[in-house]
Amino acid sequence: MAGQQHYPQGALYMVATPIGNLADIGLRALHVLDLVDCIACEDTRHTAALLQSYGLHKPLLALHEHNEAEAAQTVVQRLREGQRVAYVSDAGTPGVSDPGARLCAAVHAAGLRALPLPGASSITALLSVAGTGGHDGGFVFTGFLSPKTTERQREVQAIAADPRACVLLEAPHRIEALARDLAALGERPLTIGRELTKQFEEVAQVAARDFPAWLQAGAHRTRGEFVLLVHPATAAIDDNMDEATLRTLDLLLAELPVKTAVKLCAEISGAPRNALYQAALARRKGAQED
The missing domain is CATH 1.10.10 (Arc Repressor Mutant, subunit A)
Known part of the structure; x- marks a missing residue:
């Protein structure tokens, strides 16, 4: 089935990879990873191990946040030569809070094609089990808040003022600081996704004010990657509204x-x-x- 689609030469293929469980790779992703001439990736060691899991071997080109502009031009040159190039981040869909966006911008600027191969995403995975798709007013994807305390607290205040659902990402070494700031949202519901699709996956719903206590309830809870959904604000009419x-x-x-x-x-x-x-x-x- 994957081979029935046309895969043009001189095109960039943005390939989503598993966020934890290796079985979540798409059949079309495997087909394209085997088809392309080379794979640009966030971490060559990580991607080499990933490919080995599927019995694939391809030339790898490092393209990460520190060299994305320069490496993107190397990819563009390969595309101009008629090569097919795939790009993968370390996990999930590239270009979404991961490198890849500037690469795609460079490819488009060169008049070349970038084609998506959808797959695993922690964002949609958490939304699917949160009990709210943000249908009341939609949702915003914010990603990682600032590591600086004052700026992060300002960003949380902006979330508090927005009645829409909001999706956040956070690393384990900053999750406790974020939890303390999110507690300012009080009773607003929060769905926590920790280590999604991995062996110790955990999904929980708590009031935002209880998030710090939830983390402290088990030493393991500060480990792993987090995706968080701040639920839509409870619709309430201002008492002063005539x-x-x-x-x-x-x-x-x-x-x-x-x-x-x-x-x-x-x-x-x-x-x-x-x-x-x-x-x-x-x-x-x-x-x-x-």
Whole structure:
């Protein structure tokens, strides 16, 4: 089946690889990794071991965050020569909080093709079991917050002000500091994914304020890679919002998408946009349930 698709020469193939369990590799990914002339990768040692697991052997080219701009030009030259080149990060889908985005930008700038081979992703894996796909207002992917305390706390404040779901990533050596900052979100639900797809995989849901205590409940809980979902804020109407403002919001919602209705209502009434957004979500949800 994988061989039935056309795989043009002179193209870059962005190949998703497992985030833990080697059985999560896609059949088409294996086909392309065997087909290409060389594989650019985040870590040649890691990728060599990965390929060996599948019985594959290919020339490897290191392309990581420290040499991405320079190595991208090497890839572009290979593509111009008609080679097929794959790119893989250490785990998951490349170019998403991993190197690869600048590589793709260079390929596009050269007028060449970059083709995706979808597969494992910690982001969608956690969303699938969190019980909320961010359908109420969608979700934002933020990735890694700043390692600097003041900047990270400012970013958490921005998350608190946004009623949408938010996906975060974090490394084990910074998870406790992040947990302390996320505790400021109080009762807002948090789904924790630790070591997804690996032997000691753990998924849990707690109130954000309880996240530090959850980590401290077992020494093993600070180990491994984390993906976190801050759930959408509970829709609640601001107590200070008058009936006239809510009536205006209802009229706008009847004719316009939520974001447009909220923007116009904020301009008309002067009410806070975040409170209006939460009120709009609550009213839309209530209308659907009636």
